[in-house]
Amino acid sequence: MTAPEWASLDELFNHLLHTEDDALRAAREAGAAAGMPPIEVSAQHAKLLTLWVTVAKARRVLEIGTLAGYSTIALARAVGGEGTVITLEYEPAHAGVARRNLERAGVSDRVEVLVGAALDTLPTLQARGERFDLVFIDADKENNVAYVEWAIALGGPGTVIVVDNIARNGRVLDPQPNDLQAYAIRDMLAMMGAHPRLETAAIQTVGTKGWDGFAVAVLR
Numbered sequence: 001m002t003a004p005e006w007a008s009l010d011e012l013f014n015h016l017l018h019t020e021d022d023a024l025r026a027a028r029e030a031g032a033a034a035g036m037p038p039i040e041v042s043a044q045h046a047k048l049l050t051l052w053v054t055v056a057k058a059r060r061v062l063e064i065g066t067l068a069g070y071s072t073i074a075l076a077r078a079v080g081g082e083g084t085v086i087t088l089e090y091e092p093a094h095a096g097v098a099r100r101n102l103e104r105a106g107v108s109d110r111v112e113v114l115v116g117a118a119l120d121t122l123p124t125l126q127a128r129g130e131r132f133d134l135v136f137i138d139a140d141k142e143n144n145v146a147y148v149e150w151a152i153a154l155g156g157p158g159t160v161i162v163v164d165n166i167a168r169n170g171r172v173l174d175p176q177p178n179d180l181q182a183y184a185i186r187d188m189l190a191m192m193g194a195h196p197r198l199e200t201a202a203i204q205t206v207g208t209k210g211w212d213g214f215a216v217a218v219l220r
């Protein structure tokens with residue numbers, strides 16, 4: 001099967017399952033209209049995030065990398081009325097678009113968008129005594145090792161850690177010498193594999209975003 005067919009089959013799944021509702025579609029389109037790159041998770045991956053929050057009964061969720069808030073909406077939908085999502089975003093303009101999208105999706109009351117480099121805002125979460133049941137890592141890949149370490153520090157037994165973009169159309173398999181993102185993803189997987197408190201699976205996927213994948217781990 002070829003890449004266009006992966007996308008077409010995703011579209012069939014989206015259609016048959018009614019996966020992307022108006023609020024998610026509007027969030028995606030608002031990001032594109034604002035000139036942001038179309039790198040949000042696919043509709044099916046967003047639904048999987050919603051389902052993971054549900055099965056983990058996660059009430060406190062942390063996201064690193066907001067963009068237009070597409071994945072944030074998916075996470076926020078499953079935390080429940082008393083639950084919260086804190087999402088970290090470097091670009092103020094992205095955070096602004098995300099806040100409007102979260103408002104339109106009716107979840108802004110349960111989401112806090114924190115603007116700044118995540119390595120600067122994560123210590124403030126620790127200082128506040130925040131703890132998270134599920135962490136979704138989807139920002140600058142160069143810092144993925146540090147982000148997983150932060151997820152462990154801010155988690156506890158049973159915390160679920162999900163990391164996007166572990167295949168990148170195969171670039172992780174045989175990185176170009178200057179592909180620091182691909183090397184960082186390999187370093188992160190090696191770190192996760194060696195970590196005594198993490199149990200991790202690395203899953204390749206195809207679909208509207210081509211060949212990519214995610215790591216999912218549970219903290220002991």
Ligand code: SAH
Nearest residue numbers: 040041065067070071089090117118139140
């Ligand atoms: N999770 C989003 C997509 C995130 S794209 C979704 O699926 O809908 C990656 C985002 O991470 C971009 O908005 C980018 O500005 C942000 N980012 C990049 N470096 C960052 C950093 N150091 N700290 C926080 N956010 C960062």
Ligand code: DHB
Nearest residue numbers: 039040041138139164165
């Ligand atoms: C890129 C980043 C992502 O988080 C993603 O899901 C796809 C692509 C990128 O930086 O190219």
Ligand code: MG
Nearest residue numbers: 039138164165
């Ligand atoms: Mg991503």
